[in-house]
Amino acid sequence: MTTNTALITGASRGLGAAIARALAPTHDLILGARSADALTSILAELPGSIPWPVALTDYEAVAEAAKGIDRLDVLVHNAGVADLGTVESSTVDQWRNTLEVNLIAVAELTRLLLPALRAANGHVVFINSGAGIRANAGWASYAASKFGLRAFADALRIEEPDLRVTSIFPGRIDTDMQREIVAGEGRDYDPTHFLKASTVASAVLHAVETPADAQPVEIVIRPA
Ligand SMILES: NC(=O)c1ccc[n+]([C@@H]2O[C@H](COP(=O)([O-])OP(=O)(O)OC[C@H]3O[C@@H](n4cnc5c(N)ncnc54)[C@H](OP(=O)(O)O)[C@@H]3O)[C@@H](O)[C@H]2O)c1
Numbered sequence: 073m074t075t076n077t078a079l080i081t082g083a084s085r086g087l088g089a090a091i092a093r094a095l096a097p098t099h100d101l102i103l104g105a106r107s108a109d110a111l112t113s114i115l116a117e118l119p120g121s122i123p124w125p126v127a128l129t130d131y132e133a134v135a136e137a138a139k140g141i142d143r144l145d146v147l148v149h150n151a152g153v154a155d156l157g158t159v160e161s162s163t164v165d166q167w168r169n170t171l172e173v174n175l176i177a178v179a180e181l182t183r184l185l186l187p188a189l190r191a192a193n194g195h196v197v198f199i200n201s202g203a204g205i206r207a208n209a210g211w212a213s214y215a216a217s218k219f220g221l222r223a224f225a226d227a228l229r230i231e232e233p234d235l236r237v238t239s240i241f242p243g244r245i246d247t248d249m250q251r252e253i254v255a256g257e258g259r260d261y262d263p264t265h266f267l268k269a270s271t272v273a274s275a276v277l278h279a280v281e282t283p284a285d286a287q288p289v290e291i292v293i294r295p296a
Pocket of ligand 1: 200246
């Protein structure tokens with residue numbers, strides 16, 4: 073019996089590292105981040121995993137890095153940025169960076185890996201956000217990127233009926249990203265107010281382990 077292979081982007085820390093831990097018992101892992109250094113700690117924790125260091129917006133480098141992958145059972149698009157600001161304060165660069173990392177780079181990586189996913193009748197999991205369902209003040213560019221991500225996932229599901237496509241919409245999670253958001257909001261950080269990354273990772277595992285007769289289309293998960 074062959075073990076399934078999963079590529080997780082943004083696996084160096086936060087939710088991506090938790091997803092790697094959750095999938096490790098049942099999958100050979102390819103773990104992405106911007107640099108090899110960033111992956112040192114998760115690779116020490118999950119020996120045998122393959123590092124996949126590449127900046128996802130460097131499309132030539134991504135194409136090169138994707139070349140060796142010819143069969144892929146699970147692709148988890150987890151890497152993302154939250155560069156928040158009001159409509160009044162958000163610059164063109166801020167909009168571009170957010171849409172580039174959270175949406176365009178996801179589309180390009182999916183496109184490059186389609187042959188590998190088709191070869192395995194693979195499963196593509198998109199880490200979306202509550203902001204992909206409802207936009208709040210100060211979140212326009214991030215929410216727009218996540219609304220777009222939902223649209224991309226929906227189109228992919230229809231275009232590629234032999235793949236399974238799941239969008240996961242978590243509320244706030246206790247990660248580096250959330251610490252920066254709360255600092256930007258000028259509030260004290262209390263991790264107990266937020267989802268544990270391991271809890272959201274268990275929703276990803278549940279989606280991936282859903283028997284083949286079902287397609288888990290969307291999972292919404294919020295702090296209790
Ligand atoms: N935290 C929350 O409250 C929350 C809630 C809902 C949804 N989400 C979503 O969950 C996902 C993970 O968030 P998180 O909180 O775990 O974030 P995080 O702690 O900031 O970690 C982000 C991860 O993405 C990687 N990354 C960022 N930009 C990249 C790029 N250009 N190329 C390659 N990798 C890149 C980072 O790699 P490096 O280590 O190399 O920087 C890191 O592994 C994101 O899509 C986010 O939008 C988060």
